[in-house]
Amino acid sequence: MPDNETYDVAVSFSGAQRELAENYVRACEALGLSVFYDRNVSARMWGRNFITEFRKIYGQGIARYVVPFFSRDYLGGPYPMDEYNAALTWSIELREDAYILPIMVGDVRVPEELLSSATAHLRAEDWSVEELAKITFERVRTTQPAPPPEPGVLLPRIAPGGYSPYETLEAALSLVGRRFQEQAPLLGQYGYLCRVRTADREVDVRVETGGRSVYGLKVWFDDSFGQDQLAVGIGWPSFQGRGMNGWATAEWDEQHQEGRLKFADGLHGTGDALLTADQFFDALWRKVVEHIEQTHR
Missing domain, CATH: 3.30.920 (Metal Transport, Frataxin; Chain A)
Incomplete structure (x- = not known):
């Protein structure tokens, strides 16, 4: 993965929820979001250790948000749990609870040590993938940071003219x-x-x-x-x-x-x-x- 590549969202899911996750990814991309999804990077991952590379995505801030699709299969899967643990460690280090945006699938119950019961979540059965994507888009849009200025460029330390x-x-x-x-x-x-x-x-x-x-x-x-x-x-x-x-x-x-x-x-x-x-x-x-x-x- 290029060192300077970043994503608005990284999805994490079990194989049993791939269809749901992929439909969500495509709906997000249709709204202009950049999404980390394993099949989008298959060619670039060729020959690389995907566990090590994926830990960078989920656990080093390369994605602005991580969206895990929690299911029974997810909690029992070593690969999705490795991704989630990387994201959880990063969110604790940042002290940023909203880094992880959970979506529940089915009657899953997530252990308290993995996700506080006070953390708001969405339930896949309550929303279409298009609605989930729109909610995600609004979250990213309302918290989108401005790009940093070029090195050496002196700019006024005031709000930009377009700020409302x-x-x-x-x-x-x-x-x-x-x-x-x-x-x-x-x-x-x-x-x-x-x-x-x-x-x-x-x-x-x-x-x-x-x-x-x-x-x-x-x-x-x-x-x-x-x-x-x-x-x-x-x-x-x-x-x-x-x-x-x-x-x-x-x-x-x-x-x-x-x-x-x-x-x-x-x-x-x-x-x-x-x-x-x-x-x-x-x-x-x-x-x-x-x-x-x-x-x-």
Whole structure:
């Protein structure tokens, strides 16, 4: 494999899921994504140790994301598990949970030490391969870093002219709604029903147990302060209507060359770090989980 070749996505699967994986790959490629798929590199792999070469793909950041198709066959296969362990080690070193984007196939149960039960996943039976590819495309598009400048070229340390804070907020709101919908069912095993309603400019979350609402959270577009931002209402029903006790604004992150969010949590203070949309969701989801834990102490 050329040393400078990179991929948007690398797929990992067992032989039993090859047809599903290949259809997903072709759908992703039709949208313009570069995908590492073993049959695409058969000629270049001729005579090489594919185990060693594949570990570089999955475990050294050559792919921006790894999509494993978890199945019973996958967990029992030495080759797919070698790929996954390489990806898992890399994600731990990066402290980047969202590096691995799991897709479940059938009634597989992944051991906790391999994949946390709190990690959102998609289920192959719930989506067409075209829908899975579109979701993947949106993830890559919203986190696509700008190419680095040529060595020696001095450029202004400001956001590029095409950067849109509104687009950053819009993409973040869409991701927050989608990820709440994906992870809401996980609370059912603890006796909680999490209802998620999404609209063009709002995500509304309600947590219920025993027939009553016990927690809520809203995220919506707000421009009442003369600046586009995502307003956050945390802790419903302790506040009424659109009570705002947090907000997120969009800023250009020079280090990562992308738009990110500064989240001001009115309950716990403002952090200095700029968050990706996934990290913003994680901060909101953590509040739901912490509330459930506190009420059961």
